[in-house]
Amino acid sequence: VIDDDVSVQRALRRLLQCAGYDVLICSSAIEFLSMPHSPRPVCAIVDVRMPGMTGIELQAALSGTRLDLPMIMISGHADGATMARALSAGATAFLSKPFEDQALLDAVELALQRHRQMHTASVPAPVAIKG
Amino acid sequence: VQRLVAPPATVGRRVFTNQNLLAVAIAVAAAYYVSAQVGLFLTFPPATTSVLWPPNAILTSALLLVPMRHWWVCFAAAFPVHVVLEVGAGFSPPLVALLFLTNCSEAAIAAGGLRVVGRGPIRFDSFGRVAAFIGIAGFVAPIVSSFFDAAVVSALRHEPYWDVWRARVFANTLTEISVVPAVVLGVRALSQRSLPSPRALLEGAILGVAVGFVAAGVFGNLRFADFMPGIPRTPTVLLLPLLFWGSVRFGVGGVSAMLLLAALVASVSAAHGFRPFDILPPLESLMAVQLYLTVMSVPLMCLAGLIEERRQAAAELSARLRFEGLLAQISASFVCPKRRSLSVYDECLSRIGQFLQADAVCMDTGRTQRDHERFRQWRRTDNGPRLLGRGPLYFPWIQSRIDEGQTVTCESRDGLPEQANADRAALAVLDLQAAVVVPFAKGGSLVLASHAPRAWREIEVDQVRLLAEVLSNAWLREETEFELQRARHGLAQVARLVSMGELMSSLAHEINQPLTGILSNAQAAGRMLDGAALRTTELRAIVGDIIEDNRRASDVINRMREMTARTATPPEMVDLNAVVRDVAVLVSSETIIRNVSVTLRLTSQPVCVVGARVELQQALLNVLSNAMDAVSDRDVDMRLVHVSVEADERDPASNEDVRVIVRDSGCGWKPPSVPRPFDALADLGADDHGLALAVARAIIENHGGMITTEPDATGGAMVTISLPHAMRSAA
Numbered sequence: 001v002i003d004d005d006v007s008v009q010r011a012l013r014r015l016l017q018c019a020g021y022d023v024l025i026c027s028s029a030i031e032f033l034s035m036p037h038s039p040r041p042v043c044a045i046v047d048v049r050m051p052g053m054t055g056i057e058l059q060a061a062l063s064g065t066r067l068d069l070p071m072i073m074i075s076g077h078a079d080g081a082t083m084a085r086a087l088s089a090g091a092t093a094f095l096s097k098p099f100e101d102q103a104l105l106d107a108v109e110l111a112l113q114r115h116r117q118m119h120t121a122s123v124p125a126p127v128a129i130k131g
Numbered sequence: 132v133q134r135l136v137a138p139p140a141t142v143g144r145r146v147f148t149n150q151n152l153l154a155v156a157i158a159v160a161a162a163y164y165v166s167a168q169v170g171l172f173l174t175f176p177p178a179t180t181s182v183l184w185p186p187n188a189i190l191t192s193a194l195l196l197v198p199m200r201h202w203w204v205c206f207a208a209a210f211p212v213h214v215v216l217e218v219g220a221g222f223s224p225p226l227v228a229l230l231f232l233t234n235c236s237e238a239a240i241a242a243g244g245l246r247v248v249g250r251g252p253i254r255f256d257s258f259g260r261v262a263a264f265i266g267i268a269g270f271v272a273p274i275v276s277s278f279f280d281a282a283v284v285s286a287l288r289h290e291p292y293w294d295v296w297r298a299r300v301f302a303n304t305l306t307e308i309s310v311v312p313a314v315v316l317g318v319r320a321l322s323q324r325s326l327p328s329p330r331a332l333l334e335g336a337i338l339g340v341a342v343g344f345v346a347a348g349v350f351g352n353l354r355f356a357d358f359m360p361g362i363p364r365t366p367t368v369l370l371l372p373l374l375f376w377g378s379v380r381f382g383v384g385g386v387s388a389m390l391l392l393a394a395l396v397a398s399v400s401a402a403h404g405f406r407p408f409d410i411l412p413p414l415e416s417l418m419a420v421q422l423y424l425t426v427m428s429v430p431l432m433c434l435a436g437l438i439e440e441r442r443q444a445a446a447e448l449s450a451r452l453r454f455e456g457l458l459a460q461i462s463a464s465f466v467c468p469k470r471r472s473l474s475v476y477d478e479c480l481s482r483i484g485q486f487l488q489a490d491a492v493c494m495d496t497g498r499t500q501r502d503h504e505r506f507r508q509w510r511r512t513d514n515g516p517r518l519l520g521r522g523p524l525y526f527p528w529i530q531s532r533i534d535e536g537q538t539v540t541c542e543s544r545d546g547l548p549e550q551a552n553a554d555r556a557a558l559a560v561l562d563l564q565a566a567v568v569v570p571f572a573k574g575g576s577l578v579l580a581s582h583a584p585r586a587w588r589e590i591e592v593d594q595v596r597l598l599a600e601v602l603s604n605a606w607l608r609e610e611t612e613f614e615l616q617r618a619r620h621g622l623a624q625v626a627r628l629v630s631m632g633e634l635m636s637s638l639a640h641e642i643n644q645p646l647t648g649i650l651s652n653a654q655a656a657g658r659m660l661d662g663a664a665l666r667t668t669e670l671r672a673i674v675g676d677i678i679e680d681n682r683r684a685s686d687v688i689n690r691m692r693e694m695t696a697r698t699a700t701p702p703e704m705v706d707l708n709a710v711v712r713d714v715a716v717l718v719s720s721e722t723i724i725r726n727v728s729v730t731l732r733l734t735s736q737p738v739c740v741v742g743a744r745v746e747l748q749q750a751l752l753n754v755l756s757n758a759m760d761a762v763s764d765r766d767v768d769m770r771l772v773h774v775s776v777e778a779d780e781r782d783p784a785s786n787e788d789v790r791v792i793v794r795d796s797g798c799g800w801k802p803p804s805v806p807r808p809f810d811a812l813a814d815l816g817a818d819d820h821g822l823a824l825a826v827a828r829a830i831i832e833n834h835g836g837m838i839t840t841e842p843d844a845t846g847g848a849m850v851t852i853s854l855p856h857a858m859r860s861a862a
Contacts, residue, residue: 004723005644007680011651014673018658049640051723076643077724097647101654 029053070111188310194242237276261436312387497575645680761797
């Protein structure tokens with residue numbers, strides 16, 4: 001979970017842990033890029049708007065690198081243009097804050113599927129999930 | 132100016148009713164009787180003509196005091212007295228009747244001529260007027276009327292025509308000059324209750340005794356030469372200093388009265404066989420005395436007129452200076468905006484009322500935004516006339532004139548025309564007689580009123596108009612400022628809403644963050660409760676986070692509410708550091724979205740100004756938003772905005788303004804915008820923030836401060852908001 005808001009970080013960590021996932025928390029994209037990726041994350045839930053590097057910039061930066069992984073974009077200000085930009089850049093899902101827990105978990109599940117399939121030939125189309 | 136003169140039978144401030152006319156008739160008859168007795172006493176048979184005949188001068192005085200349309204009352208009152216006395220003196224009825232006609236002709240020529248020349252009531256307050264009086268009443272009237280009189284006497288009594296003419300001219304010239312001013316001025320002083328002070332009365336009595344004594348020595352049997360060797364046998368020159376005294380100290384009336392006294396003493400002395408000029412026959416001697424007194428009186432009366440003219444000029448100058456002082460005081464009352472309140476108007480009305488000696492002054496400001504403040508008034512006494520609460524409809528006729536822009540001057544309510552019955556009744560209810568009403572702006576008026584009838588002088592009306600203009604201008608300026616302030620308020624409100632619209636995306640972000648925390652935490656808690664293991668500690672932490680997020684969301688909403696509130700907040704002590712901090716919090720999300728780095732440099736001590744906190748926040752927000760816009764096109768690491776608060780911390784009471792400086796790393800003001808970056812009209816088309824900056828300037832100027840802009844050393848722009856320190860504002 002990459003979000004500059006501490007409260008959101010904690011809430012998402014609790015939610016995902018309840019669903020049985022292991023969760024790593026980062027306060028910014030820079031922090032995520034500089035942390036040792038072991039074990040390697042299989043899905044990133046990224047806030048679009050953050051100080052320094054935005055979520056979309058992070059996605060673009062990781063695209064095609066060895067750290068490339070399925071990303072779920074979340075945003076407190078989800079305008080159509082941002083959503084389209086994120087999805088076209090390869091985001092697995094786009095969630096508008098606040099969102100339902102099931103929507104997030106579905107998106108995570110979708111991202112995991114995508115991660116699994118990234119190592120096979122077919123890649124499922126990205127979806128926008130309204131929270 | 133619509134001048135409502137008092138009813139037809141009015142003179143000066145007095146209203147002539149039938150009772151007044153009866154009193155006039157009785158007074159004329161009595162005075163005519165007494166003066167005729169004196170004249171008959173000083174008639175030396177076989178001559179028909181008296182050596183001193185005051186009744187004609189009495190009649191002249193009455194005609195000068197009464198309007199022309201009531202002259203007949205004076206003639207009718209004098210006629211029976213004249214007939215009774217002269218028939219009793221042995222004159223034939225035709226002679227009596229014809230002599231009355233010649234007497235009346237003298238009085239009519241004198242009074243009519245003076246009215247025509249003087250264009251109004253007779254006055255003796257200038258050299259010109261006194262000269263006109265001497266010429267018309269003293270010479271023309273007696274000379275002309277004596278032609279008829281001498282013809283009558285010569286025809287019916289067979290006396291030498293020119294002897295009669297000469298005796299009558301000499302006698303009547305002296306009496307006209309010596310009686311008329313004394314009677315007219317005396318009656319006027321009594322009617323106006325402007326009696327001389329006891330000290331002046333004593334001085335007058337001493338002067339009278341001195342004149343009587345010296346006149347007895349000069350003309351009578353008290354021969355100074357008998358006990359004062361060296362004194363001439365007829366020391367007429369001794370009268371000169373006394374008459375001069377009367378001229379200087381008591382004016383034309385004083386000379387006139389002293390002259391009459393001297394003439395009476397001379398005439399009575401002559402009646403008793405004393406004559407000052409031994410070489411002349413008795414009658415010739417008496418005429419020589421009359422000629423002497425007449426010739427001497429002319430320069431002395433002219434001198435008195437001249438002195439009175441100078442005195443009046445000095446008094447007018449003094450009054451003008453006092454009026455200028457009043458104007459200056461009233462104008463000064465409206466200079467300092469902070470002092471302006473309704474009590475200032477009340478104070479002005481009080482000053483005006485006291486200066487112009489009115490009993491009540493009322494200001495109707497006309498159609499106004501502040502209707503409850505429309506009427507202000509001052510009354511000389513607490514139980515004086517109440518003008519308030521009635522409104523203009525109470526005086527419909529006067530108000531209709533005011534609406535046409537006319538000034539209405541009413542000397543007496545009885546002088547109002549038939550159509551103004553309602554106004555007359557209203558004045559009667561208010562116990563008011565006279566009023567001057569000057570139009571104000573927007574259908575309002577300034578009213579000066581008095582209980583007693585009053586003839587408003589031209590200069591007083593002009594003064595009231597000038598004062599009304601000053602008050603009207605002050606009121607209009609306040610109205611304009613009031614409107615302007617409302618417009619500013621509206622503009623600020625619009626600008627706030629515009630700003631809020633622009634900030635809405637970041638505010639949505641700010642609210643959605645805690646909402647996400649709340650929802651996700653609650654859902655996590657729900658999942659935990661559904662799970663097998665109940666982790667109380669974690670649940671407590673979740674609840675704590677939910678509460679904290681709730682507060683965050685609430686804070687955001689409160690800030691929005693404050694910014695969009697319509698109500699004006701009263702001035703308070705505001706710390707500029709707090710203003711900067713609040714605005715920084717407000718734009719924090721925006722800075723994240725735009726990747727702008729906003730740094731603050733605040734002071735260690737509070738820097739306070741007096742003002743409306745929300746408005747100051749608004750002004751700074753507008754400037755800060757503009758700075759963030761300015762840097763938005765730069766590279767991310769160049770998007771810098773620096774806000775600092777500056778004040779003389781060593782001396783908080785320093786006269787220096789306190790400043791909030793906003794520097795940005797943008798490309799600076801574009802050249803065409805430099806002179807007027809805060810002009811809404813200039814910038815609105817080219818820049819969305821034109822309106823916001825104009826609002827910022829209006830807010831800061833409304834707080835007594837100013838906004839300046841200049842290029843920053845880094846190439847960006849530096850906007851300085853200067854505000855008066857709270858200590859200075861309080862002072």
